[in-house]
Amino acid sequence: MSYDYDKVEVPTDGEQITLEDGTDDTLEVPDNPIIPIIYGDGIGQDVAPAAQQVLEAAAQATGHDINWMRLYAGEAAREKYDENLPDDTVEALKEFRCSIKGPLTTPVGSGFRSLNVALRKKLDLYANVRPTYHLDGVPSPVSEPGQMDMVTFRENTEDVYAGIEWEAGTDEVEQVKAFVEDEMGYDNTIHDGPVGIGVKPITEFGTKRVVRKAIDYALENDRDSVTLVHKGNIMKFTEAAFRDWGYEVAEEEYGDEVITEDTLWEENDGDAPEDAVVVNDRIADNMLQQLLTRTDQYDVIATMNLNGDYLSDAAGAQIGGLGIAPGANYGDGRFLAEPVHGSAPKYAGQDKVNPTAMILSGRILLERLGWDDAATLVRDAVEQTISAGKVTYDLERQIEGGEKLATSEFADEIVANVEQLS
Incomplete structure (x- = not known):
């Protein structure tokens, strides 16, 4: 000590x-x-x-x-x-x-x-x-709650939970607004009047270590898949970057232990090799739907802070609520x-x-x-x-x-x- x-x-x-x-x-x-x-x-x-x-x-x-x-x-x-x-x-x-x-x-x-x-x-x-x-x-609100057996790995230190934001009416928020509009060229993007502004950092370092943790867990616990959940179709430089960096971890660090979903279908006709973890990705709003409609198809989720909060709470509702x-x-x-x-x-x-x-x-x-x-x-x-x-x-x-x-x-x-x- x-x-x-x-x-x-x-x-x-x-x-x-x-x-x-x-x-x-x-x-x-x-x-x-x-x-x-x-x-x-x-x-x-x-x-x-x-x-x-x-x-x-x-x-x-x-x-x-x-x-x-x-x-x-x-x-x-x-x-x-x-x-x-x-x-x-x-x-x-x-x-x-x-x-x-x-x-x-x-x-x-x-x-x-x-x-x-x-x-x-x-x-x-x-x-x-x-x-x-x-x-x-x-008791559960769904008919087959036993289909839910999922582990969410939620990045804990970045995203909007990093707390980088400025309050409406402050000199600081006006400085940030002016920088975004005048210096960065996003004029007329922010409505006039009081505004609160937040910054959403997603780093390669933070992404790769949480995805690595998720893949390690899947391998150690005989899980079939790791799904990268993101809203990269809209947030192309933050959430899409999370997806891309996640795939980099899988492809560059794990060799034959993992296979991406694209490779699975292009080279294996959808049949996963024995003992290999399939790494795929899903858009966040679609994933919330699939928690209900295709519950048993998901094993391990790797995602960002805010997505992880929503997804894990929604999943928890299917097995009886947050008290469980x-x-x-x-x-x-x-x-x-x-x-x-x-x-x-x-x-x-x-x-x-x-x-x-x-x-x-x-x-x-x-x-x-x-x-x-x-x-x-x-x-x-x-x-x-x-x-x-x-x-x-x-x-x-x-x-x-x-x-x-x-x-x-x-x-x-x-x-x-x-x-x-x-």
């Missing part, structure tokens, strides 16, 4: 996750790692302890032990440090490498556009990864799991809400640690609990004959199933 923490208690029984010598992303994980956890705001105080309980049970059932290290961000950090994102938290997330957090709310005037985005940037967690799959027993949907952020040698849903402050502390998304985000954490048996155990135990109709209020009202459980009771049922299945 190198950083001198002020208000963080580092567990004395656990060991630190390190990098394998000579690598920037291969973890050396002890059987008793120290794992930072941020409960987060609002319902974080309910769902985070539930996730801890389930993850501990699955780890112990498979011969491991998690040593939790509590960190603070958002409201809890303001109470303890008088700031939203203290150095203690950022440095601990960097040093201990793999962590999990609940939802965070960014207060007005906090100095951050988003605490979640700030964490991703400070840790260079450039790939937001959202697996979307259906659990038996979860897990997520995680990957960087080189660092990882932060987090559920997709928000902090829902009006339900905070009521022991009421559904912790499934946080628990399944923890499942991704277990996978990142290399504890696949524990990760499988979590999914199976959650599914068995829901299939039995023992659910929180949000699902109980949709399930005939369901039994309504508190957040903590639901976690207890999952733990009992972990023990029964192990």
Whole structure:
């Protein structure tokens, strides 16, 4: 341990996750790692302890032990440090490498556009990864939710989420408008009157590393395809560039391990070689339609920040909503799991809400640690609990004959199933 923490208690029984010598992303994980956890705001105080309980049970059932290290961000950090994102938290997330957090709310005037985005940037967690799959027993608005089994790799650091924008009525926005119209030759492109202007950066560097992460994932997990999703027919120098740079990664770095869709049809009559990943691309609006009409044809999605937000939420709706949907952020040698849903402050502390998304985000954490048996155990135990109709209020009202459980009771049922299945 190198950083001198002020208000963080580092567990004395656990060991630190390190990098394998000579690598920037291969973890050396002890059987008793120290794992930072941020409960987060609002319902974080309910769902985070539930996730801890389930993850501990699955780890112990498979011969491991998690040593939790509590960190603070958002409201809890303001109470303890008088700031939203203290150095203690950022440095601990960097040093201990793999962590999990609940939802965070960014207060007005906090100095951050988003605490979640700030964490991703400070840790260079450039790939937001959202697996979307259906659990038996979860109500869904579509007739065949089991067809959805897709993983979205969403670039985390660029696009409009980079936050480069100027407010209407400011001197700065008028300078940008004048530059665009007078110096760049786009006269009469922007309407007169108040205007807000934003810049959308898409870089070769940012594109290639997230596409590389997506292809690596597909190869390691026996997925059939990686789809580059973009609006390149309109945004030719940003989103079309993402598509082109993505294909460059596939063609120049992976050899026979991948095949593009064009080559697949031109040379193989549509038959993919065994063990090869097909890399293709789709226009974003068409992809939103195909999530519904050709759900089972897509495995791994690689896309930009805003597209990824839309697509993953739309996919999540097909498998039961954001209360079920897990997520995680990957960087080189660092990882932060987090559920997709928000902090829902009006339900905070009521022991009421559904912790499934946080628990399944923890499942991704277990996978990142290399504890696949524990990760499988979590999914199976959650599914068995829901299939039995023992659910929180949000699902109980949709399930005939369901039994309504508190957040903590639901976690207890999952733990009992972990023990029964192990």
